[in-house]
Amino acid sequence: MQGNSSRRGSVAGLPAGSGSALPALLLVGLFFIVPVVALLLRSVTDPEPGLQNYAALFGSGTYVRVFLNTFLVASVVTAVTILVAFPVAWMLAIMPPALGSIVFGIIILSMWTNLLTRTYAWMVLLQRTGVINRALMGLGIIHEPLPLINNLAGVTIGMVYIMLPFMILPLVGTLRAIDPMTLRAAALCGASPFAAFRRILLPLSLPGVAAGGLMVFVMSLGYFVTPALLGGTSNMMLAEMIAQTVQSLLNWGLGSAAAFVLLVVTMALYAIQLRLVGARRTGGGI
Amino acid sequence: MTRPFLSIRAVRKTFGAFVAVHDVTIDVPKGEFLTFLGPSGSGKSTTLYAIAGFQDPSSGDVLLEDRSLLSVPPHKRNIGMVFQRYTLFPHLSVAENVAFPLRVRRRPDGEIKRKVADMLALVRLENFADRHPGALSGGQQQRVALARALAYDPPILLMDEPLSALDKKLRQEIQAEIRRIHRETGVTILYVTHDQEEALHLSDRIALFREGRIEQIGTGEDLYLRPASEFVAGFIGNSNFLPAEHLQTADGASTIRLAGGSIVTGVKATTSFGQGQNVRLMVRPEAFRLTPTPTSVALAVEIVDTAFFGDRRRVVARTAGGDEIDVRPTSDAEVGDSTATSGQRIFFDPASAFLFPA
Numbered sequence: 001m002q003g004n005s006s007r008r009g010s011v012a013g014l015p016a017g018s019g020s021a022l023p024a025l026l027l028v029g030l031f032f033i034v035p036v037v038a039l040l041l042r043s044v045t046d047p048e049p050g051l052q053n054y055a056a057l058f059g060s061g062t063y064v065r066v067f068l069n070t071f072l073v074a075s076v077v078t079a080v081t082i083l084v085a086f087p088v089a090w091m092l093a094i095m096p097p098a099l100g101s102i103v104f105g106i107i108i109l110s111m112w113t114n115l116l117t118r119t120y121a122w123m124v125l126l127q128r129t130g131v132i133n134r135a136l137m138g139l140g141i142i143h144e145p146l147p148l149i150n151n152l153a154g155v156t157i158g159m160v161y162i163m164l165p166f167m168i169l170p171l172v173g174t175l176r177a178i179d180p181m182t183l184r185a186a187a188l189c190g191a192s193p194f195a196a197f198r199r200i201l202l203p204l205s206l207p208g209v210a211a212g213g214l215m216v217f218v219m220s221l222g223y224f225v226t227p228a229l230l231g232g233t234s235n236m237m238l239a240e241m242i243a244q245t246v247q248s249l250l251n252w253g254l255g256s257a258a259a260f261v262l263l264v265v266t267m268a269l270y271a272i273q274l275r276l277v278g279a280r281r282t283g284g285g286i
Numbered sequence: 287m288t289r290p291f292l293s294i295r296a297v298r299k300t301f302g303a304f305v306a307v308h309d310v311t312i313d314v315p316k317g318e319f320l321t322f323l324g325p326s327g328s329g330k331s332t333t334l335y336a337i338a339g340f341q342d343p344s345s346g347d348v349l350l351e352d353r354s355l356l357s358v359p360p361h362k363r364n365i366g367m368v369f370q371r372y373t374l375f376p377h378l379s380v381a382e383n384v385a386f387p388l389r390v391r392r393r394p395d396g397e398i399k400r401k402v403a404d405m406l407a408l409v410r411l412e413n414f415a416d417r418h419p420g421a422l423s424g425g426q427q428q429r430v431a432l433a434r435a436l437a438y439d440p441p442i443l444l445m446d447e448p449l450s451a452l453d454k455k456l457r458q459e460i461q462a463e464i465r466r467i468h469r470e471t472g473v474t475i476l477y478v479t480h481d482q483e484e485a486l487h488l489s490d491r492i493a494l495f496r497e498g499r500i501e502q503i504g505t506g507e508d509l510y511l512r513p514a515s516e517f518v519a520g521f522i523g524n525s526n527f528l529p530a531e532h533l534q535t536a537d538g539a540s541t542i543r544l545a546g547g548s549i550v551t552g553v554k555a556t557t558s559f560g561q562g563q564n565v566r567l568m569v570r571p572e573a574f575r576l577t578p579t580p581t582s583v584a585l586a587v588e589i590v591d592t593a594f595f596g597d598r599r600r601v602v603a604r605t606a607g608g609d610e611i612d613v614r615p616t617s618d619a620e621v622g623d624s625t626a627t628s629g630q631r632i633f634f635d636p637a638s639a640f641l642f643p644a
Contacts, residue, residue, distance in 0.1 A: 094451045181373045184360070185373035186386070187359075189361075190364070191386070
């Protein structure tokens, strides 16, 4: 900071070039901070001042169930995403760079495709008379269509698919930093491939798993489109509930309270993760 | 008859059309310190990796006490290895790194604790047990790697250029440690290096690799004093090569004519040469004298440079034929005469010189 403050164009101790970040900072300030404050105010003033919206939220079995379900779905999606992403990330980490960038491109490409399109595509694939059920029945593997949509399975499949890149990217970074020679050394020390994975690769990749996992978990907590289209009425998630509360019931106070609780939970999780990963870095010498 | 402890039989490794290792065969007795020496790409590391199980040979076999290792996966070979790069597990303490091979073998805690203490004492790092590898110097890390590789009493220890990342002083220090550990444990060591001094210092025997083949295998003295080829003579120690013409050989002694015209008689002939065949005369720098001895022959030279290295001097001389010679006078008295630059003579005993085909 001190070294930078003498540079041309710097303002009062800020690094040079801070000025060009101003538009983005204004944007975040105006369109994020201000609405969040407005949201908070609304949750304690609408329809009248007090905490009755929060009381209603935590007092009602229905709303508590939506909260629990939201966490359940986010947890399942995060766990499955980690399991699916890990082998892909490992493959990318040890692949020759030229081939790796092609596979990387494919993964990024999926992120650029419209979310709604991809979710509708899953509806076509997963429904009772969808491609997957008909193929399985045609092959004689099943006789009755599997319930793949409008339930937890449907939401999980659709969301894992969307979340994969967010898990793979940080994980590849962490895995690339691990010297493959370390695993060879572990093998010669007598570690079976599974033991080497459990005792060496997994602990060394934890920072990446934590970073990606938090990202996926937080994004899943507030997800709307995919749970709304692929989920069932019995496992509604928080974002959908907020939308209904505001749009159908016109209860802005309650919707604001729910949105604010979601924000607080998200930030608390982020703080915990920072703490854990930060502590590992200094203590573990990674 | 005693069977060899470790037997490398006609091991061959090809990568496409490239033959990295050509049918290498070596028998290693138990407890030997054998070094694979050679320039990079000579097949020494590939041979070592075939023993470790990281690379399957294209043909041939590796037998340990008469049982083939090839079908055994690396983690079941029970072989110790120290790598060129630091391969300690960064998230584990020094003690846990050394304990790792014992933990995966599910040894009881008491035994692990005892063994880790023994191993850290062996590499003299008792006070570093709770540190993490990141807090150790390169030399300390390689000593921990050595302790980790020996913790499970492997019959063979492989070392793949373990000191190449260290500076010279540290390298010599750890070489002494390795010698001591070899003496104390009696483990059979296969050691790969491209550093001939390291090989001479450490090994019972040296296998000198060249382009995937073993050029010569023997003790350091064999390779230094009785080199089988010009390549060996050039790779081990310093050598001067002077172009010459072979005139005749009688009773195992050859007569040659050097490029400058001088005739030298009584050179040891290891192979037979035809009359008039071009040869190269090899003389070690320390075989040259600045003063004559009863059996020596003289060479007219011009002194180009003298340099002082503390315990020795180095004199660069140029022959009448224009070849530069590296001379290592062994005492200060000899150097006294070499201040003048031209019209000098240096001497060598023809019996200490070798002839190789040109």
